[in-house]
Amino acid sequence: MTSVADRKLDVIFAALADPTRRAILIMLLEDDMAVTDVAAPFDMSLAAISKHLIVLADAGLISQEKRGRVKWCKLEPDAMRAATVWIQGFGQFDPLDFDAFERFLANEFPQVSP
Amino acid sequence: MTSVADRKLDVIFAALADPTRRAILIMLLEDDMAVTDVAAPFDMSLAAISKHLIVLADAGLISQEKRGRVKWCKLEPDAMRAATVWIQGFGQFDPLDFDAFERFLANEFPQVSP
DNA sequence: CCGATCGTCAACCACCTGGTTGAATATGCT
């Protein structure tokens, strides 16, 4: 009884549930990148980053196109839209309320000061 | 050097990456529910649902309050708001508060920030 | 007090995840 959309959301949310992968997505906001360049800032093997990129591609969050030796990674925002649509189905809050987010962090972790 | 916001998003997205847990959240939109009632529609043991509810509570997506024998589960939309804000930070939907977004990115992944 | 109900705990299982290393493949450069 689990729908196709369900399974798609599974992999999208699972892909987003890792800080390394979220950081990669943020990096790709800037521009398309080769795998090696994606891996550069991380204290982690290239193979590990390669696997993270496959997870992101399987979720549809990025696409990968090989040109010559270099595999270029490109952000694909449509997949994220599916997640947003699901979350907004709750419809109980303003879609982009940064103040609310700040309050959320402050209330949740009052002991942590930057 | 993963930030607090990072780890919070980890558990929120991981909690959302399961169809049973997303279904539970949708059920809780309607009203607060006891654990047994949450479990009723699922073809799964009560213990399994109990564990799912703990995952949701650890993510802050629900709260649980025990009154007598019955443990009541209540939706907590603030945690979901954090996920929404992160996703919409990609700016494909609404105009952004760029100042807040930069602060958010710096907090999200300090070591790759410019 | 007794028996039913609510929910968790503990042990166990199969499978998945995120990481490593070293070898392999494919392409580009000179």
Added chain:
DNA sequence: AGCATATTCAACCAGGTGGTTGACGATCGG
């Protein structure tokens, strides 16, 4: 051709996840 670069593959490992079952403690109703 020969070497360097880009990326993946394969095997492995530790720990996490999602499920089960059975026993257990707590609480309610009669």
